[in-house]
Amino acid sequence: MSGQSPEIDTAKINTAVAQATAPANDTPLLRVESVSKKFGDFRAVDRLSLDINAGEFFALLGPSGCGKTTLLRMLAGFETPDEGRILLGGRDIAPVLPHERPVNMMFQNYALFPHLSVRDNIAFGLKRAGMARAAIDTRVGEMVALVKLDGLEKRRPDQLSGGQKQRVALARSLARRPKVLLLDEPLAALDKKLRESTQLELMELQRRLGMTFIVVTHDQEEAMTMANRIGVMDAGRLEQVATPRDLYEAPASRWIAQFVGDVNLFDGEVASREHHHLTIATRDGGSIVVAEPRDLVGNTVVSVGIRPEKVKVSRRGPASDAGTSQAINRLEGVVTDVSYLGGSTVYKLKLDSGAVVRSSIANTARLDIDTLSAGQRVVAWFTPDDCVVLEK
Numbered sequence: 001m002s003g004q005s006p007e008i009d010t011a012k013i014n015t016a017v018a019q020a021t022a023p024a025n026d027t028p029l030l031r032v033e034s035v036s037k038k039f040g041d042f043r044a045v046d047r048l049s050l051d052i053n054a055g056e057f058f059a060l061l062g063p064s065g066c067g068k069t070t071l072l073r074m075l076a077g078f079e080t081p082d083e084g085r086i087l088l089g090g091r092d093i094a095p096v097l098p099h100e101r102p103v104n105m106m107f108q109n110y111a112l113f114p115h116l117s118v119r120d121n122i123a124f125g126l127k128r129a130g131m132a133r134a135a136i137d138t139r140v141g142e143m144v145a146l147v148k149l150d151g152l153e154k155r156r157p158d159q160l161s162g163g164q165k166q167r168v169a170l171a172r173s174l175a176r177r178p179k180v181l182l183l184d185e186p187l188a189a190l191d192k193k194l195r196e197s198t199q200l201e202l203m204e205l206q207r208r209l210g211m212t213f214i215v216v217t218h219d220q221e222e223a224m225t226m227a228n229r230i231g232v233m234d235a236g237r238l239e240q241v242a243t244p245r246d247l248y249e250a251p252a253s254r255w256i257a258q259f260v261g262d263v264n265l266f267d268g269e270v271a272s273r274e275h276h277h278l279t280i281a282t283r284d285g286g287s288i289v290v291a292e293p294r295d296l297v298g299n300t301v302v303s304v305g306i307r308p309e310k311v312k313v314s315r316r317g318p319a320s321d322a323g324t325s326q327a328i329n330r331l332e333g334v335v336t337d338v339s340y341l342g343g344s345t346v347y348k349l350k351l352d353s354g355a356v357v358r359s360s361i362a363n364t365a366r367l368d369i370d371t372l373s374a375g376q377r378v379v380a381w382f383t384p385d386d387c388v389v390l391e392k
Contacts, residue, residue, distance in 0.1 A: 029054040035084035044070040046236035057206050057213045059227035067236040068216045072182050076105040104178040108185040110169035112157040119153040122171045143171035163194050183215040199225050220260050254390045257305045264357050270300045280304050284355035289327050290387040303390040308360035310386035317379030331380045335372050
C-alpha cells in the first residue's frame with residue numbers, strides 16, 4: 001500500500017538521487033517519475049525516478065537482475081509500469097504503443113530479418129510508417145553512409161560479420177530519427193578490439209546526430225568510456241547517478257566503490273579530527289589520515305577506500321615527507337603476487353596485519369629495473385587526498 005512508510009522512503013531516496021545529480025538544464029527531455037514494475041512477487045523496478053536531458057549519452061549500469069533492462073523496456077513501450085509516469089518532452093508516454101513513440105530500441109541480438117537484405121532491413125520500419133518510396137531510398141542511403149555500410153546493401157545478415165550486423169541494426173534503429181535511442185547491451189557480441197573501436201564510433205555518431213542515447217550495460221569500462229552520466233542500479237533502485245569521474249572518485253557507498261572498478265577497503269571508526277583531516281582507526285591498516293570535509297563525529301563506523309593506482313609501492317617507501325603539506329599513510333608488507341598487464345603492473349601485498357592490498361603501477365618505461373618480485377618486503381603509501389570515506 002502507498003501509505004506504508006518503507007515504500008515512501010524508497011521513493012524519496014530515488015527522487016533525491018535523480019534530482020541531485022541531474023544536469024542543470026531547464027527541462028529534461030525524458031523524466032521517469034516514481035516508476036515501479038513487478039513480475040509476480042518480484043519487484044524489478046522500485047519507484048525509480050530519473051531525469052535525462054536532450055543530447056545526453058546516458059548509461060544504466062548494474063549487475064544482472066538489477067532492473068536496468070526492465071527499465072529500458074518500459075521506456076521502449078514493451079513493458080507497462082505498474083506505478084509512476086514516463087514523460088517524454090512533457091508528455092506521458094506510458095500508455096503509448098511502442099511503434100507510436102518517438103523512441104527506438106536496438107536489441108542485444110540485433111533482431112535482423114534473415115531473409116531481407118541490408119537495405120530492406122534498414123527500410124523495414126520506414127515502410128511500416130508509410131513513408132514514400134523515394135523518401136525511403138534517400139533515408140536508407142543516408143543511414144548506409146552514416147554507419148559505413150556502402151557496397152553491402154544487397155547482402156543478407158548471414159553474409160555479414162558480427163560488426164556489420166551491429167551496424168545494420170544501428171542504422172535501422174536510427175532510420176526513423178527517434179528522439180531517444182535505447183541500446184540494450186549493444187556491443188556484447190563483439191570481440192574486445194571491435195568492441196573498443198565501436199564504442200568510439202558510437203560516441204562520435206551520437207555527437208554528430210545530437211541525439212539522446214541511453215545504453216544498458218553491465219560492463220563498467222564500456223559505460224565509463226561512452227557515457228556523459230551513469231546511473232548505477234541495484235535491486236530495482238538507483239544507487240547513484242554521476243559523471244564517470246565522480247562515480248569512480250566519489251562513490252556514494254561501499255557497494256558502489258566495489259562494483260565500479262577495483263578498490264582497497266579498510267573498515268574502522270573515526271578517531272579524531274584536525275582541520276579538514278580525519279584520523280580513522282582501522283582494524284587492518286592502523287591509523288589512516290584522510291582528507292574529509294564532512295564533520296563526522298567520533299566513533300562513527302566508516303570504510304576508507306583507496307584505488308589501487310593511488311597506492312605507491314617500493315622497497316624503502318617515500319624518500320621524505322619534507323615539502324609535502326600532508327602526512328603520508330604508510331603500510332608495510334610482503335609482495336605475494338605480480339601481474340604484468342602491459343600498460344600497468346598489479347602488485348598484491350600481504351600486510352603485517354594479514355590484510356591484502358592491491359597496487360597498480362603504470363609501466364612508463366619499456367625496461368623497468370626496479371620491478372618488484374614476489375617475496376620482497378615493501379612499503380606501500382598514499383596521501384590523505386587519495387582516500388575516500390564511505391559511511392555505508
